[in-house]
Amino acid sequence: MMGDWHQQVEALRAQAGELPEGDAKVRALEEAVRLVDVHGDVPLGYELRDALIDAATFGGYPDKALVAFAWCRGQQKKDPQRFDPEDMLWKQKWVVGRLDEFPHISRKQIADALDDVEQGFAKMDAGKRAALKLRYQMARDMGDTAEAERLWEAWLVAPRDHLTDCRVCELDDELDHHVDKGEWEQAIQKAKPILDGRQSCAEIPHLTLGTLLYPFFKLERMKEARDCHMRGYAMVAKNREFLSTVGEHLEFLALTGNLARGLTLLEKHLGWALEHASYRDRFSFYTASAFLLGQVVTDGRDEVSLRLPRAFPMHAVDGGYGTRALKDWLESQARDIAGRFDARNGTKRFTGLLARNEVLAGEARLFPLD
Numbered sequence: 435m436m437g438d439w440h441q442q443v444e445a446l447r448a449q450a451g452e453l454p455e456g457d458a459k460v461r462a463l464e465e466a467v468r469l470v471d472v473h474g475d476v477p478l479g480y481e482l483r484d485a486l487i488d489a490a491t492f493g494g495y496p497d498k499a500l501v502a503f504a505w506c507r508g509q510q511k512k513d514p515q516r517f518d519p520e521d522m523l524w525k526q527k528w529v530v531g532r533l534d535e536f537p538h539i540s541r542k543q544i545a546d547a548l549d550d551v552e553q554g555f556a557k558m559d560a561g562k563r564a565a566l567k568l569r570y571q572m573a574r575d576m577g578d579t580a581e582a583e584r585l586w587e588a589w590l591v592a593p594r595d596h597l598t599d600c601r602v603c604e605l606d607d608e609l610d611h612h613v614d615k616g617e618w619e620q621a622i623q624k625a626k627p628i629l630d631g632r633q634s635c636a637e638i639p640h641l642t643l644g645t646l647l648y649p650f651f652k653l654e655r656m657k658e659a660r661d662c663h664m665r666g667y668a669m670v671a672k673n674r675e676f677l678s679t680v681g682e683h684l685e686f687l688a689l690t691g692n693l694a695r696g697l698t699l700l701e702k703h704l705g706w707a708l709e710h711a712s713y714r715d716r717f718s719f720y721t722a723s724a725f726l727l728g729q730v731v732t733d734g735r736d737e738v739s740l741r742l743p744r745a746f747p748m749h750a751v752d753g754g755y756g757t758r759a760l761k762d763w764l765e766s767q768a769r770d771i772a773g774r775f776d777a778r779n780g781t782k783r784f785t786g787l788l789a790r791n792e793v794l795a796g797e798a799r800l801f802p803l804d
Contacts, residue, residue, distance in 0.1 A: 455493040487525045494674030496532045497711035503529040534575050535714040537774035563592035577783025602633040609645050618649035640669040644682035656801045674706040678715040681722035688726040691800040696726045705743040713771050720768040725791040727761035
C-alpha cells in the first residue's frame, strides 16, 4: 500500500510538471499534498508544498500559496535544522508581498509579516533592498503616500545583493510609481528595455504592456498603445494570475470606444473575477468593467447579449442583460471592496481609484483597433 500512494504522489508531481500555469497544475499538487498528509510524511509534504507555492503564485491562487507557505513556515520554526528557512526566503517575498490584497488581513498582521521577512534577511546579512521594496509597495497599495515616498527613495539607493529581485522585475515595479504621479514620459522611457525585448522575466513584459496602455493613451501615442494591447492581452488571456492586467486592457478598450471587444473580454474573464481570491485583482477588474458598461450606456445601448457564467448572481439564461443594471452590479462590487480596503488601510485610496472612472469618461475618444 505504501508503494501505491508513493506512486500516486510521484505521478501527480510528474503530471503537474508537464502542465502550464493554472488550475489543473495547482489541483494536481494539492491532491499530492493531501495524499502525503494522510500518510504523515512531513518532509515530502514540505517538498510538495514548496512546488505548490510556485504553482499557486504563478497560476492565480495567492490564497493557496499563502496557506502552503504558512504550513512550511511553521515547520521551519519547529525544526530549523531540518527545514532551513533560507531555502524559502524568495517565496516568502512572494507571499508576504500579496498579503495586503486580502482586506481581512489586518495591518498588524501585515506589519508582523514584513518584520519576519526583514529579520530572516538580516540573519543572512542581506536583503535590505528587497525588504525596502516590499515595504514601499505595501505603503503605496494602502495609500500611505508620505511613507511610500520615503520608502521609494530609500529603496532605489539601497545596495543590491543575492536576495534582490532581478533588475527587470524591479524596473517594472518602478513604473507604477511614475504612473501614479502622472509621469507618462518617464514611465515609457524607463520601460524601453522591456518594450524593445532586451529585458524580460517570467511575468514581464506581460505586466508592463498593461501598465503602459494608459500612459501611451494620455500622450496620444495611439499606435503604440494598440501594439501594447495586441501583444500584451495575448500574453495574459489564459492565466487568471493576470486578472488585474486584463482589467487594464479592458479599460483601454473602453477608453478608445472599442466596446464590442471590451464586452468580449468581460464575457471571457468575469468567471475569474467571481472566484478569484485576490480582492485587489477583483477590484481592478470590476472597476474597469463598470467603466466599460458606463461607456456602453453612454453609447445608447440599453441591453447587451453576453454569455456570462452561471455563477453570476444576475445570470440570464437567454443572455440578455440591461446595461445599466449590469453596470450597477459591477460598480457595487467594486465599491464594496473599496470600502473594505479603505477601512483596513485607514485611507481613501481605493475609493479614489473607483472615482477615477468619472475622469476616464471625460477623456474617452474613438480609436478603432480594427
